[in-house]
Amino acid sequence: MTETKTPMLSIRNLHATVDGKEVLRGIDLDVGRGEVHAIMGPNGSGKSTLSYVLAGREGYEVTAGEILFEGRNLLEMDPEERAAAGIFLGFQYPVELPGVNNMTFLREAINAVRRARGEAEMDAVTFMKKVKAAAKQVGLKDTLLKRNVNVGFSGGEKKRNEILQMAMLEPKLAILDETDSGLDIDALRVIAEGVNALRSPERSFILITHYQRLLEYIVPDRVHVLAQGRILRSGDKALALELEEKGYGWLLGEEAVA
């Protein structure tokens, strides 16, 4: 089967600018089907920029390179088309939507994606069953389902709500941008369990994180160090432990010499 050998996501020589400043300076990355990749790196290294470029946010201008997702040119697609194609971005800072009911939002999103794929809308009963089960899985209180999206949610509740959306939308590729930041150890564990429950041979993950801590709960297939807009080193989970021990300095030094 050649299909399994073709990566789900293929990034080649990606350069991107934000406000005219080059933040990504030649990224190469392949993510295979079912793989979990962790991207680590110091502040300001371009981790969040990479996640926004993948999701198609305005103001993040790609100046060179290409991104193929299941063979399709991702850079030509609107954010909503990417969502329909199966890309999901879990936000570092989930956005509040005043006046928009959480459940309504989920339902609209699921049905928008289904319509875009030419599928029938999800019926109310199936939806309710799924949402209740998913909320339980990520430890989100039922009352929060009835509230407006992220309005008045604690930091941990917002992150759980992101994972809930992910569980409902069932993406092919989930990019989680610092989902672990600002969480206590119990919340971290619940969220990691939520992610692990969604791991499958058909679903890939990119975990963007500062710390090795998350990777104790979600064991990655590959670990990449992103710094100064490039991937400086890739390895397996041992690399994360090495970073935990030594910090990023030695890698940056190596880069400066090279």
Add this chain to the structure above:
Amino acid sequence: MGSTQDTVDDLIKAGYEHGFVINIEQDTIPPGLDEDIIRRISAKKGEPEWMLEYRLKAYRHWLTMEPPRWAHLGLPEIDFQAISYYSAPKRRGEGPKSLDEVDPELIEAYNKLGIPLEEQKALAGVAVDAVLDSVSVATTFREKLAEAGVIFCSMSEAIREYPELVQKYLGSVVPHTDNYFACLNAAVFSDGTFVYIPEGVKCPMELSTYFRINEARTGQFERTLIVAEAGSQVSYLEGCTAPMRDENQLHAAVVELVAMEDAYIKYSTVQNWYPGDEQGRGGILNFVTKRGLCKGARSRISWTQVETGSAITWKYPSCILKGDDSVGEFYSVAVTRGRQQADTGTKMIHIGRNTRSTIVSKGISAGHGQNTYRGLVRMAARAENARNHSQCDSLLIGDKCGAHTFPYIEVRNPTAQVEHEATTSKLSEDQLFYCRSRGLSEEDAVSMLVNGFCKEVFQELPMEFAVEAQKLLNLTLEGAVG
């Protein structure tokens, strides 16, 4: 890729659906304003002497007044001599007795506006009074209403047919001396709607008036009077549109409501006058005085307005809570985009004991729009245990618009309670991107966020109109994205 800047630009440019002109022969008094013109208006309408006297008294008072300058509005100078104060579709003889006699051109035009005047085509359960420029052209379902004892007719007809009722209540809530524009209206008003609900009657249908300004260089000065006797109930809705024209047109209406003991009047407005073009050329100048008197104990008056049109909106639908335990409500969505300006809000005057009022105001500003909430809550010395809750929320779309809130609170009774909450938020690129990253189109995201913002007010509209209002809002704020 569609961009947020494009969306914002489209919000500013979204088209106006009702901008066509109805081609019909009009009988128009030439521009100008003096006592002679007022006599001519009165004569054209075949009015009794007392009505003419009322008009002349108002006119003489108006000459001593100055236009109000306190609103947060850039007001153009209005040349009152350049306006025609009377314009009516030409009719054969006495005027239409039934719909069969209404000019087919007019029926066609109202169909185009989505207001079928033929009763069999009408929205079930809604009676319509259609006012074109200065006169009422048709009133539907009159017989059916008459069976219940409800009077629903044009103001001109009411002056002729029910002079004792009109004389008793006209100007009783908004006296001709009230303000500059109300005074002008008292002098020159040409038509409008009169509603009378007898004691204990629950009006069997929704009543509505559809106002249309058609002729160039005319003003529309209509007058609405609704009287609800003890224990009666009525729900009334008005809608408004006008053709696209380069010059401003003046609309200065007066609405008076009187609710007796245990009566309930629900008054809803969907205002979609022509707002002018992107540069702010043309558009309706909308100066309206609306006031309800909760005269009897336990009476209730509820104002709901969705204001999407007009170059300038200046209106403060108010309640005078005179009866003990009476209730006043004001629910408002006001949208300004392009160069539109709105200074709108309410006055809740608590006089009786245990009176209660609720104010929910939602202002949406896009483009270069300026949106002001201005509200007064007054607790008079007698108003034992009176309560008010006000909530004023502003939503900004883009970075060139403005939202302003001016709440006035006067409390003269120590047992009264007044609460005021206000928020300002921005429909941000963050929110739109968040929605899009979940698969929603930009248009759906804007519509979802704006409708979410207005939800509490739309819930107050009669069902059929809530859907219409939502559509209108989406139309106003969307345009073609991408």
